[in-house]
Amino acid sequence: MRLVTLVLLALLGLVHHELWLDKGGVQNVRALRTQLQAQEQANAQARALNERMASEVADLREGLEMVEERARGELGMLKPDEVLVQLAPVRH
Template sequence: MGNRVVPAILIALLVILHAQLWFGRGSVPTVARMTEQLHAQNQQNQQALLANNRLAAEVRDLKEGLEMVEEKARLELGMVKTNEIYVQIAK
């Protein structure tokens, strides 16, 4: 009976280890799911970085020159300069 205890304990430990591998905190499905979440978060971060860079460039343009202010006023507010005739062509 003594020679069957050690293999039984080793088999039990192997079963516990295998169960942890498939169902525990660091299991294969959990790691795969977290890897997908990490990939999605990295994509969101890249998009946010592009948006931040675009906004930073726009702020820099607004601080440095009046051309951007004039362009925004013309496009968004429909403003015209003095002695200028505004013509709108409908398509």
């Protein structure tokens, strides 16, 4: 009976050693969870920055198109190597 108790205590000690001190133990899992949370936060910040920048690019593109359209229509401006052709209505 005493031998069985010693074997069981030895196995329990081995399990606790692996649980607390080995590579796949509790401390390693805690460290990995902390790293995961930090990476998820960094990803969320990067995602928000990307969305903001994409919105700014879209606004700039749209803004430039509006400026170009206004310059052509109201000021009669042309791009280099561009020819303006205007058609006048025919009166009878």
